[in-house]
Amino acid sequence: MADRTTTPLVEMEDISIAFGGVHAVDHVSLSLWPGEVLGLLGHNGAGKSTLIKILSGAYRADTGTIRIDGTPVKIESPRDARRYNIETIYQTLALADNLDATANLFLGREIVTPLGFMDDAAMEAETRRIMARLNPNFKRLSEPVAALSGGQRQSVAIARAVYFNAKILIMDEPTAALGVHETQMVAELIEELKRQGLGIILISHDTREMMSLCDRLTVMKNGKVVGTEATADVTEDDILSMIIMGTNPRDKAAA
């Protein structure tokens, strides 16, 4: 269990963003400590993906501040996020369909030879190694990813995020397309990364999976946070009612 008395790895404070008139994220705050998995739940369009895209540099927030290890930072592009060791598995996977798995895995961080040319052999060998851990049935390294199944594509996106020594890992519905066995392997991977001290933000609609993987759960509705609870303190029904009703039953109990 993560030690939550230390400085958080990530603090997002009072974050808002609007698209036209839609307040996709509305004054949201959250914190993430090293070695913990924070779950983000909410109905479709609640603002989960938009919130994490602000942390990964895909969007710029209208208001709010982000602190990494207590220091305020400006994340204005995906390049900035990578500099802070923030890695993201996007819901849309963000793969270049015309390139093969190896090219996608190393996109933006290719291994080059001393002369500055790409070292395809080295990259392919690394890809083979890491894919063997994630998805042992995956053999089609040098085919365009357009030719892969949804789950295989998802494996490539996961491999890309975990390969480069992330400190903060964002996973937006990483197992939506995976089979039972592959989902289990991702769950084991999350446990292992957690032990290594990464902070992980996990988004999923599978409440049972979230109850078993996450240390804390944040529920969003219409761009706002309904509540954040330690998983140990709530039942799956509590969470479901937070998602559906948009109110926190524990608030009522306290009142």
Added chain:
Amino acid sequence: MTDTAAGRAPAPPRRSFIQSLEVDLRLVGMIGAFIVLCVMFDVVTEGRFLTPRNLFNLTIQTVSVAIMATGMVFVIVTRHIDLSVGSLLATCSAVMAMTQTWFLPQVIGLDYGNPLIWIVTIFVGLFVGTAIGAFQGWLIGYLTIPAFIVTLGGLLVWRNVAWYLTDGQTIGPLDDTFRMFGGITGTIGVDASWIVAGLCSAAAVVLMAMSRRTKARHGVPLKPVWAEGVMMLIVVGAIFGFAAVLNAYEIPSGAVRRMFRERGEAVPDGFVAAYGLPISVLLLVAIAVAMTVIARRTRLGRYIFATGGNPDAAELSGINTRLLTVKVFAIMGALCAISAVVASARLSFHSNDIGTLDELRVIAAAVIGGTALSGGVGTIYGAILGALIMQSLQSGMAMVGVDAPFQNIVVGTVLVLAVLIDIIYRRRLGVK
């Protein structure tokens, strides 16, 4: 790197001859189409098409468009278009013509024939082309004006900048050394051509062997040794065949007599000389190799294809796609400048209408060569072959005596048909 999916489609248990060779089927198709075209024209013209002289001319006429087509591959792969290449060529040509006939000799005072003239001229041309290309790329990448609009504007602007600079006048004659880049005015002769062919063949064989070794080391399935040997033979045969054709084009006896008279000698009995490889063709080969290396072996090339395949994914992977756009258009501009050297050197002067309609030929060459307008797919060698097919169609029809309007009707129709065939081909293979 992208459309080679064809070669790796799920292999049936029994492999045919072509499959064992693992060649790009599209490449085979294009070469086949080219050969059919040549034979057809040769039959109709009663043997005048497939002569060393005509093939030599065909080659040097193709160079200028082919050079620009390699750059257009990058532009189209990143989902852009460049309609300004012909006009940009004219501006570069005008600036270079003025640099070598007026600025350097008259303002700076360099002597006639000073080697600095052609060197400085080419540098100035390259600088102008690259700068204009980069500027257009900046408008497209950073100010997010669509490439179609920016370069449509450029089509008008640069054509008329060239006109304004030269008052619409023809400028010439150009520097003697500069004119060596034009084709027939600059060839390396028979012996050097054989040597170049030998070196190119050796390089090709070594590269193929090395690639096989690398594949073997990483456990990638290899094609049979005999297939590898056949491929090497085909490549070496093609290189030497090409050199042999150009070496067979003899310099007319009048020109030989003039050469000897200039040196104050008499022509020896039975003396024959041939042109051999033109310098412009060597330039094209060098550019083709460089652009292929960029496309396949460098990060820049990887980012170009990734951005074409999925711009959002490229951006999210930390690629600076705006700067990439500037680079792609800067490369295009530099290639326009090189084409301007070749085109004006071939004419031996700068004319006001140089490069007119080249944008259409260049785009057509890239597209016939398999570059998909939807982005992410295209090859350098395809674009060059596309340029060669277009040019042979055009000069073949001229030789047959087809009326000018019909020539353009045929070229336009072929362009549309080529894209249709490409779409059907891709659908058969199950790629998009």
